[in-house]
Amino acid sequence: MDEQHNPWQITGQKEIYDNPWIHITEFDVINPSGGKGIYGKVHFKNRAIGIVVLDENMDIYLVGQYRFTINEYSWEIPEGGGPFYEAPLEAAQRELLEETGLKANHWKKIREMHLSNSVSDELAIIFLATGLSQHKAMPEATEQLVVKKIPFEEAFKMVMQGEIKDALSVAAILHTNIFLQEGEL
């Protein structure tokens, strides 16, 4: 199979839904095997920006909130939506300040991921932020967030024991653990 050539053909499309965060289109397609079908695609208007925030004691900041979609409370790294007209790093800096009141001197992009590529084009970008200073948090009005700082080792255990279940946070914390093992922090 040719990795350069898209084997999906689009023969029609219908706009289904639009809100400030997502746009949904149903495509008529001919699939890679030549059969006719439909594909409902969820387009995200923002990138998912996630930030591993580590202080000089190797403590990490986590944000807790009740997630509407899953009906569960979820502990996560600081995350937010970054519109495509805004550079990912700027979005990360803005989100970090909004949610925690922190600014960071050192920023490193550590990973891009597609979060749910069977249905959506949502792209996550993960940063590592160190060299912190505390300022005033400015959470969005719709959010009700709890911020806590815990030893990185404890967050790593929460991931391994399944207490942190948000995919972006899981990958970010497992990746940072490798940095720590390799002495890259």
Added chain:
Amino acid sequence: MDEQHNPWQITGQKEIYDNPWIHITEFDVINPSGGKGIYGKVHFKNRAIGIVVLDENMDIYLVGQYRFTINEYSWEIPEGGGPFYEAPLEAAQRELLEETGLKANHWKKIREMHLSNSVSDELAIIFLATGLSQHKAMPEATEQLVVKKIPFEEAFKMVMQGEIKDALSVAAILHTNIFLQEGEL
């Protein structure tokens, strides 16, 4: 904030879209801060089942396909949809056989994750499969998959270098790497 109490209130809902894989509802909500708004939620009719498949030489099986949603070729661990009426392990065994023709003697559930909890309720369940025997693959008619077997170390490098970008595969391979480091395989 009370982790047990859902602070989101639903005051109305409108069904937007339905296909065999997803159902979309727009809810009228009162958000945790007391403001009125809407929430477009994508409900998944299947769990996302992913399988880390390791043979006795510590080679891992990857599946390549052109993903419609992102317009990109993607190398991933074997994945598929598991309907809620089917036990996750049975779905994993069925998907593995369909995509690779493999059966495995040993199965271990290693992780559950929410893939995109700002918009969807999609739940991923990741298994580790070892003790392999080769049978006949039976791919779904809509799929055009390439299966390859590579050393686990190489797949780990693909994750760290960003060549594997599928979140489920990233988390699964980083998690398996920890098992290998700890001698649990």
